[in-house]
Amino acid sequence: MTTPLEEEIRLLIAAEGPMPVSRYMALCLGHPRHGYYVTRDPLGARGDFTTAPEISQMFGELIGLWAVAAWQQMGMPDPFRLVELGPGRGTLMADALRAARLVPAFGAAARIHLVETSPVLRKAQARALAAHEERTGERVSWHARIEDVPAGPAIVLANEFLDALPVDQYVWTGAGWHERKVGIGAQGQLTFGLDTAPSRMAPALAAHLPPPAPGAVLEVMESGPARALAGRIAAEGGIALAIDYGHAGGHGDTLQALKAHRFADPLADPGEADLTAHVDFARLALLGREAGLKAFGPLEQGDFLARLGLAARADRLMRDAAPNAAAAVAAAVRRLAGTGDGEMGRLFKVLALAHPHLGTPPAFDPSEEFTR
Numbered sequence: 326m327t328t329p330l331e332e333e334i335r336l337l338i339a340a341e342g343p344m345p346v347s348r349y350m351a352l353c354l355g356h357p358r359h360g361y362y363v364t365r366d367p368l369g370a371r372g373d374f375t376t377a378p379e380i381s382q383m384f385g386e387l388i389g390l391w392a393v394a395a396w397q398q399m400g401m402p403d404p405f406r407l408v409e410l411g412p413g414r415g416t417l418m419a420d421a422l423r424a425a426r427l428v429p430a431f432g433a434a435a436r437i438h439l440v441e442t443s444p445v446l447r448k449a450q451a452r453a454l455a456a457h458e459e460r461t462g463e464r465v466s467w468h469a470r471i472e473d474v475p476a477g478p479a480i481v482l483a484n485e486f487l488d489a490l491p492v493d494q495y496v497w498t499g500a501g502w503h504e505r506k507v508g509i510g511a512q513g514q515l516t517f518g519l520d521t522a523p524s525r526m527a528p529a530l531a532a533h534l535p536p537p538a539p540g541a542v543l544e545v546m547e548s549g550p551a552r553a554l555a556g557r558i559a560a561e562g563g564i565a566l567a568i569d570y571g572h573a574g575g576h577g578d579t580l581q582a583l584k585a586h587r588f589a590d591p592l593a594d595p596g597e598a599d600l601t602a603h604v605d606f607a608r609l610a611l612l613g614r615e616a617g618l619k620a621f622g623p624l625e626q627g628d629f630l631a632r633l634g635l636a637a638r639a640d641r642l643m644r645d646a647a648p649n650a651a652a653a654v655a656a657a658v659r660r661l662a663g664t665g666d667g668e669m670g671r672l673f674k675v676l677a678l679a680h681p682h683l684g685t686p687p688a689f690d691p692s693e694e695f696t697r
């Protein structure tokens with residue numbers, strides 16, 4: 326069984342030759358008719374994966390309070406843009422806005438901008454934020470790209486957004502970095518192969534890494550969205566908070582497919598599985614610094630949430646809850662902040678990119694500025 330998108334990818338490869346991993350990933354996730362995010366809501370128990378805001382309301386609430394503190398540090402601009410990249414079902418933003426009602430001036434000054442390509446998820450976001458629109462009379466705006474968000478100081482939130490950006494991969498053969506491409510194998514199946522000529526771009530991209538062993542994989546995230554984000558904050562003021570699973574630089578193939586909460590073969594069923602790569606926070610920090618921003622972190626998600634008061638928030642919820650619900654709150658705390666297998670506290674990292682006038686962002690320490 327081949328998917329409709331696989332047919333199309335085969336035709337493209339037959340016409341143009343093997344395609345970069347980033348092109349393959351972009352088609353799988355964003356193809357206008359068959360792309361994974363275009364055709365479905367992938368989140369939740371019946372979908373393919375679950376994210377922190379879907380695990381517990383505490384996640385979005387704490388991020389909302391962080392945003393209030395960041396806004397106060399920015400000098401309480403009114404209006405300002407509260408932007409979310411890839412908002413999924415809109416749960417994080419809805420929880421954040423509800424928690425932020427503690428400081429009514431924040432909500433009154435916030436103009437909500439969602440950057441989202443999926444028509445299915447835009448609908449879910451509209452439902453999640455209908456109560457906010459009703460209460461404030463403010464309309465939420467949607468955009469396809471960061472570049473389309475109107476000017477002005479901004480607080481930008483991105484949870485599990487950067488992992489969906491296409492990556493290119495290069496393999497060290499001992500003689501050079503050779504780009505990995507998706508081609509057609511001897512049995513007619515989609516297969517990975519290497520360019521015979523070494524890449525001319527890769528050596529510069531690998532320059533900050535230790536010398537590779539043969540077989541090492543260099544993975545490079547598409548830089549357009551990160552550059553657009555950083556350039557905007559440098560020009561207009563504000564801060565961005567990126568939360569994702571990832572690392573702070575190194576070698577490794579992290580391209581993975583998830584289907585029905587299980588790992589799958591990234592080349593099987595194109596368009597039917599979620600494809601992601603771990604975020605290279607060192608590169609993100611570097612792109613921010615190149616634009617003139619200061620980078621802080623990456624902190625582990627568990628530490629970040631602890632600093633924002635996860636324990637106190639959980640206690641408060643448990644005090645008012647029935648025994649079953651209290652156990653669910655305790656389980657959510659472990660899932661979000663625990664450091665064991667399958668828990669997010671250590672695997673997920675938090676990086677802030679701040680305008681240099683802002684100082685050290687809330688929940689970060691001056692010693693945590695990324696200066697590598």
Ligand code: SAH
Nearest residue numbers: 362376411412413440441442443484485489
């Ligand atoms: N932040 C949400 C959803 C994460 S899933 C949560 O934590 O639950 C990734 C989100 O990014 C989805 O909303 C998806 O549609 C969106 N997305 C993926 N690639 C995108 C792109 N290139 N531009 C805009 N949105 C994108």
